[in-house]
Amino acid sequence: MSFDPVSDDNERRRAIPLFDGGLATRGFALNAMCFSFNEKANREAFLADEEAYCAKFDLTAEQRDAVARRDVLAMLDAGGNVYYLAKLAGIFGLGVQDLGALQTGMSVDEFKAMLVRWADEIPAGARVKEAV
């Protein structure tokens, strides 16, 4: 197998998002709001008045718009980190397959089928199960 170095090209950077200082800075308000969703009372406050809750965390216009549109890729572009965004997704009852479908443009069933197909890539002869 070959190990290609990470390319500098923009498309590749979007495909392999590295949550660095720039994104962490840009996304701070959005991620702070998502971090607050560890508490049930805060999840309920968001659901009761989304606009007011977002305002409380000083979301940027870009972040507020991405949240309003439930646009995960736009949230990532606005500095959202997936570990925190997952807590927002949970409020809407969305799991990681739903997030995957939203980001890839597949249906949830297509996305799940794609996950299953990765098993076909397990190399022939690989030791996948062993118990002494």
Next chain:
Amino acid sequence: MAKIIGGYFTSHVPGIGGAIMRGDQETPYWKPFFEGYPPIQQWLAEAKPDVAVVFSNDHGLNFFLDKMPTFAVGAAPQYDNADEGWGLPVYKSFEGHPALSWHVIDALVRDEFDITTCQKMLVDHAVSIPFELVYPGVESWPIKLVPISINTVQYPLPSPKRCLALGRAVHRALMSWGGDERVLICGTGGLSHQLDGPRAGFMNPDYDMFCLDNLAANPDALTGHSAEQVAELAGTQGVEILNWIAARGAMGDVAMTEVSRNYHIPISNTAAASVLLEPA
């Protein structure tokens, strides 16, 4: 001197917690994954470790971006789990081992690893689920916990090489400890998976096999890549392999027997695995 009795490596996908909650272990989707754990459960029942030194990454329960330590060692008398916001049950608390934690902290800093210390630390699914898998249904955990958290969230991440070196320093610390505890080393997370961006759903069985096949005998082989290269190879959340690399280092540079291995695709969005190593 502590006795290192083995190393337990496992995925910690939150969905596993949901499957346990629903009792889905025998369903066609989950069975091939859960089949990896009875050999580890049996081994633990006989080996009876006293303490688990666990390398894992926090997912936004204990640490936020206001303070993000690269390496953090818990020194608490107790570690609680808490609501992570997406519907998992709140798991049992762990009893800590503050004296051993402080010894590890002291030894690491003298060894020039400038770690963060935490007298209060919540542990998330990355610590709880691995033990739910191997001690199912117990009233309280039969082991004490020394948690070591590695940043896999915010770049720059520590390199695989640095994580292996951290693990080896933890090994030296355990070897200079005055007690005779039986220690289980744990590394949690992975294997390949990516949750974010247009490549969401990516896995890499080739890279996973490379890691699994080198973990026991040649962990240095896993240090040839930068953290960024691992993100490309293993997926952006597949960088959790850093926890496995550090844990392998903490087992020491002695020959290992692979007691069990299980690799299954997919569990949620993840290529899931469990491995148990025992010093030969």
